[in-house]
Amino acid sequence: MIKIELAKDPKLAEESWDRFLPKFHAKKAKKKQLRNLKTKKDKELNPFPDPITPSKEDLEIETGEYFIKEKERLEKKKKDKIMEKIKEKKEKKNSNSQQNDE
Secondary structure, X not given: OHHHHHHHOOOOOOOOOOOOOOOOOHHHHHHHXXXXXXXXXXXXXXXXXXXXXXXHHHHHHHHOHHHXXXXXXXXXXXXXXXXXXXHHHHHHHXXXXXXXXX
């Protein structure tokens, strides 16, 4: 397209068009290709795809929590939190009693 427009202009028809035409550097393209080849060779090829990690819903279906109503789910979470707090208190109590015995 540039060459066509330059050919139409009578003043520029006799001059060199090098200053108007884009200059491409082939060296950069070679470097990129070499870089890509090095990275591909370094990676180990595995014929099997990576295992798929299960989604949140998949995990809930496996445990059966997916089919439980929301109220029951919330109650279960509250009970679990309460049980954890009770365990922590017992552990603190036991550790305090052991320190007092020594």
